Amino acid sequence: MNRLTFLLRKEFRQIFRDKIIIIMMFAMPTVQLIILPLAMDFDVKSVNLSVVDHDHSTYSQQLITKIASSGYFKMVGAEASYRDALTYIEKGKTDLILEIPAGFERNLVREGAQKIGISADAINGTKAAIGGNYLNTVIASFNAGLGINVTANLTSPPASIIDITWSNWFNPLAEYKYYVVPGVLVLLLTMIGGFLSALNIVKEKETGTIEQINVTPIKKWQFIAGKLIPFWIMGMIVFTLGLLVCRIVYGITPEGSIPLLYLFAAIYLIALLGFGLLISTYSNSQIQAMFTAFFFMMIFMLMSGLFTPVESMPLWARSIANLVPITHFIKVVRMIVLKGSGFSDVQPELLYIIGFAIILNGWAIWNYRKTS
Amino acid sequence: MIQSLSIINRQLSIKCENITKTYNKGELLAVDDVSFAVEKGELFGLIGPDGAGKTSIFRILTTVLLADKGTATVAGFDVVDDYRAIRNRVGYMPGKFSLYQDLTIKENLEFFATVFGTTIEENYELIKDIYDQIKPFNNRRAGKLSGGMKQKLALCCALIHKPEVLLLDEPTTGVDVVSRKEFWDMLKKLKQQGITILVSTPYMDEANLCERIALIQNGKILSVDTPQNIIKAFPVSLYAAKADNIYKLLTDFRKSDFVASAYASGEYMHLTLKEDKPDSIRMLTQYAAQHGHSDAEIKKITPGIEDSFIRLMQQPN
Numbered sequence: 001m002n003r004l005t006f007l008l009r010k011e012f013r014q015i016f017r018d019k020i021i022i023i024m025m026f027a028m029p030t031v032q033l034i035i036l037p038l039a040m041d042f043d044v045k046s047v048n049l050s051v052v053d054h055d056h057s058t059y060s061q062q063l064i065t066k067i068a069s070s071g072y073f074k075m076v077g078a079e080a081s082y083r084d085a086l087t088y089i090e091k092g093k094t095d096l097i098l099e100i101p102a103g104f105e106r107n108l109v110r111e112g113a114q115k116i117g118i119s120a121d122a123i124n125g126t127k128a129a130i131g132g133n134y135l136n137t138v139i140a141s142f143n144a145g146l147g148i149n150v151t152a153n154l155t156s157p158p159a160s161i162i163d164i165t166w167s168n169w170f171n172p173l174a175e176y177k178y179y180v181v182p183g184v185l186v187l188l189l190t191m192i193g194g195f196l197s198a199l200n201i202v203k204e205k206e207t208g209t210i211e212q213i214n215v216t217p218i219k220k221w222q223f224i225a226g227k228l229i230p231f232w233i234m235g236m237i238v239f240t241l242g243l244l245v246c247r248i249v250y251g252i253t254p255e256g257s258i259p260l261l262y263l264f265a266a267i268y269l270i271a272l273l274g275f276g277l278l279i280s281t282y283s284n285s286q287i288q289a290m291f292t293a294f295f296f297m298m299i300f301m302l303m304s305g306l307f308t309p310v311e312s313m314p315l316w317a318r319s320i321a322n323l324v325p326i327t328h329f330i331k332v333v334r335m336i337v338l339k340g341s342g343f344s345d346v347q348p349e350l351l352y353i354i355g356f357a358i359i360l361n362g363w364a365i366w367n368y369r370k371t372s
Numbered sequence: 373m374i375q376s377l378s379i380i381n382r383q384l385s386i387k388c389e390n391i392t393k394t395y396n397k398g399e400l401l402a403v404d405d406v407s408f409a410v411e412k413g414e415l416f417g418l419i420g421p422d423g424a425g426k427t428s429i430f431r432i433l434t435t436v437l438l439a440d441k442g443t444a445t446v447a448g449f450d451v452v453d454d455y456r457a458i459r460n461r462v463g464y465m466p467g468k469f470s471l472y473q474d475l476t477i478k479e480n481l482e483f484f485a486t487v488f489g490t491t492i493e494e495n496y497e498l499i500k501d502i503y504d505q506i507k508p509f510n511n512r513r514a515g516k517l518s519g520g521m522k523q524k525l526a527l528c529c530a531l532i533h534k535p536e537v538l539l540l541d542e543p544t545t546g547v548d549v550v551s552r553k554e555f556w557d558m559l560k561k562l563k564q565q566g567i568t569i570l571v572s573t574p575y576m577d578e579a580n581l582c583e584r585i586a587l588i589q590n591g592k593i594l595s596v597d598t599p600q601n602i603i604k605a606f607p608v609s610l611y612a613a614k615a616d617n618i619y620k621l622l623t624d625f626r627k628s629d630f631v632a633s634a635y636a637s638g639e640y641m642h643l644t645l646k647e648d649k650p651d652s653i654r655m656l657t658q659y660a661a662q663h664g665h666s667d668a669e670i671k672k673i674t675p676g677i678e679d680s681f682i683r684l685m686q687q688p689n
Contacts, residue, residue: 002489003486003489006487007487010479013475013479014472018474209471209472211468212464212470215434215435215436215462216488217459217487217488
């Protein structure tokens with residue numbers, strides 16, 4: 001046990017000696033947590049729209065004014081022909097084209113129906129779909145407010161309409177930041193824990209110091225514990241720092257129990273450090289470890305449900321996502337922070353994370369024994 | 373008989389018996405049936421070129437590598453069964469500098485002392501001579517030290533727990549001539565304190581500084597003896613030759629039918645003859661003159677370790 005204390009003292013000395021690593025460990029997550037969620041905003045705010053008005057009537061003017069004043073659209077052009085407007089899409093200057101045919105007003109009044117055309121640039125599928133929906137909503141509302149429809153409704157009995165109202169639970173304004181900030185926090189913790197632990201152990205291999213350590217009476221578990229404990233402590237500090245940033249910058253305070261959150265963070269970090277250790281046992285140089293860690297981090301990031309809900313992935317992707325520890329931790333952090341879920345709600349996830357911790361560390365230690 | 377054997381065993385500090393080690397699933401033979409023994413308190417040298425298998429032997433003796441075949445004991449303990457006991461009794465200095473570059477001299481030394489459950493003060497006497505030379509730089513990081521200082525620090529770290537056996541893998545490679553000489557003086561002092569030292573080196577001139585040496589090549593031991601005996605065992609006369617155009621002289625001699633071997637060695641070339649005669653020098657001078665080397669200087673010399681090594685290497689197995 002005494003020997004472990006000396007190992008830990010040495011590790012902390014080395015960590016604190018490398019100023020850049022210290023900055024990377026604490027400043028980087030803080031800065032990223034402040035910047036990333038602001039940039040990763042999926043709310044579609046300004047859709048570029050160009051209008052081709054063949055009618056030039058009062059109704060078409062009204063429609064265009066209504067769309068422009070809705071706040072979702074930025075009018076980038078009013079062209080005389082559809083072909084001209086299409087060049088805007090080709091050049092990427094507009095996302096949507098609204099084409100109002102000639103006789104728009106006349107047909108609406110006389111025949112009670114009229115078609116209009118919407119063309120969307122679908123390269124950014126989300127933006128096209130959401131922008132198209134916005135436009136449809138605005139047109140529907142315009143349609144409902146049309147003078148002829150209003151008078152028509154007065155004479156005939158009102159058609160039965162299902163009027164939908166809704167409320168957003170746990171995130172009343174449906175703001176993206178509440179969804180993404182806890183996720184980014186977990187992601188940063190994962191990067192710090194996974195990368196640094198993997199690189200640190202490989203560094204001992206690369207510089208040959210492990211050779212010298214191996215001929216001393218230091219036991220293997222002492223060496224491993226000496227490596228993992230400092231990074232576990234660092235990880236917990238980073239996690240605390242992240243929660244503070246959430247509170248100060250985004251005003252997000254955990255709805256649920258903070259000790260429960262820390263319990264998960266503690267076990268999750270053990271799993272993660274096991275992952276780092278595992279990579280280090282298979283790598284011989286820091287470059288190898290870096291690339292391997294990076295490969296898995298990419299998968300972790302994109303499949304963890306950080307950006308897109310796991311439930312909407314295809315079955316095979318969902319299976320992979322469930323095999324990634326970060327998925328479960330993100331889910332739990334969102335549940336506890338936003339929903340205020342209690343222990344019984346997150347129990348299955350706890351078992352998952354404990355399972356990961358045991359498997360990853362067990363595998364790493366088994367492989368570490370085998371190699372030397 | 374059994375009793376006398378055990379007495380011998382007790383006096384042996386290192387014993388290798390038929391050690392064989394291969395890499396790449398048997399493709400690469402690194403150590404080939406090597407046996408040698410080092411007596412207690414002896415300064416023993418493993419002499420051989422790069423890739424001869426020296427480091428593999430060291431790694432087997434320090435218990436970090438398992439041999440395919442054969443047994444070895446260090447300080448009376450088996451390298452496989454009693455590896456823990458060995459690790460407490462052995463000081464190892466790997467060929468590559470393997471201390472923490474981001475820790476200072478003092479921190480490195482303290483760390484290795486505590487790892488062995490001791491303190492710098494406890495064994496200060498043992499390292500004093502060496503440590504005093506680097507002490508002024510106590511707070512300098514190991515990575516910022518010169519080659520000679522790194523080597524002294526590594527030796528201090530290997531000695532800090534007062535080991536019975538010191539294993540030094542190419543300690544003088546990449547170190548300047550003055551530091552090398554100092555280093556060997558330090559080893560002699562350590563030997564006087566009763567520490568067994570096994571040292572490897574690719575430098576033939578350092579062989580003479582060991583009490584006994586093993587010449588090793590391609591994983592095989594060619595000869596084990598004192599340097600003097602190895603030189604004495606050189607079976608033929610050795611001649612040295614020099615001329616203005618020494619390269620042409622070398623090729624000319626190699627073409628002749630009476631020269632057994634000829635190779636460059638410093639400013640001279642060394643050669644042995646197939647059949648030695650009393651007037652060989654005259655004959656060689658004549659031959660040189662015939663090939664345009666009127667200035668050739670040829671003399672008979674006493675062979676060195678390098679000559680013995682080259683001769684042993686060239687012998688068919």
